[in-house]
Amino acid sequence: MKKIIEERKDIAFYLKMFPLPSHPEAYEKSKSIVCEKSITLLENSFEKKPVPKQNCGTLAVDENIKLAKKLGVTSVPMVILPNGMLLPGYKDAKTLIDLIGN
C-alpha cells in the first residue's frame, strides 16, 4: 500500500480495524489503534511490538465487526474497491493497482 500511494497520488487507503474472533488480543489492540488513529501503531502491531492500551470509549471496532458481517467481509485483509468489489487476501502492488484502475 505504501508503494501504491507513492506511485499514485490519486489513491488513498482507508484502513478499518476489524479484529477476527480467532485473534484474541486483536480486539483490544484494534480499539487502542482507533483511539490513537495511528498508522505507526498498526505497523508496530504487525511487527509484534506491544500496543499500549488506550481506552477512549470508541465503539468503532464493534461497529466494524457488525458492518463486516453485513457486507460479507469474513477474512482479512479485505480490500473494497470504489465500485464496491471485494478483493480478499494480500495482493502485490502491481496487481492491486491494476485492479483499482484509473
Place this chain on the structure above:
Amino acid sequence: MDCVQQDFMLEKNVLRRFLFNFLLLFFILSVGNAYGFEARGQECSKCHVLSNSEAKDLLKNIIPEVVILDIRLSSAKGFWEVYLESGGKKGLLYVDFPKKHFFSGPLISIADRKNLTQERLMELNKVDVSQIPLDDALLMGDQKARIRVIVFTDPD
C-alpha cells in the same frame, strides 16, 4: 449347455440389450429435441422454469439452512445458476434442467480462459461503499485523493 453355446447366448443377449439401449437413447434424444432443448423460435428460458421455492426444495436436504437469493440461466447451456446463502456464506451452484443434479465449483469459459463463477460472485457480492463510515478509519495517503480504497484489516 456347453461353453461355446453359453457364450453365444450371452453374446446374443448383450447384442439385444445394446440394441434396446440404442433405441431407447434415440427415443430420449428425439423427445429431448422436441421438448427439452431449444427449438426454432423458442427460448429455453420459457420452457424451463425453476422457482426459488422449487430450488430450495431441491437443495434443502443437502445444504443446511439454504436461502435462495437469485436464480438465472447459466451461460453454460442446460443449467441454472443459483445464488444462495447458507450459514452466513454466499455462493453459487448450478442445477441442470432436469432438476436431477447440481454441481458447485468453478465454471470456466474455454474461449476466454475465465473463471466465470468467480467473476459472477465478485459482481454479486459487491457492496455499497457509501454505507461504510470512514471517520474511524486510518488514512494512508492524501485525504484529497480521488480514489478511496477501503481495507478491513486485523492488527494481528
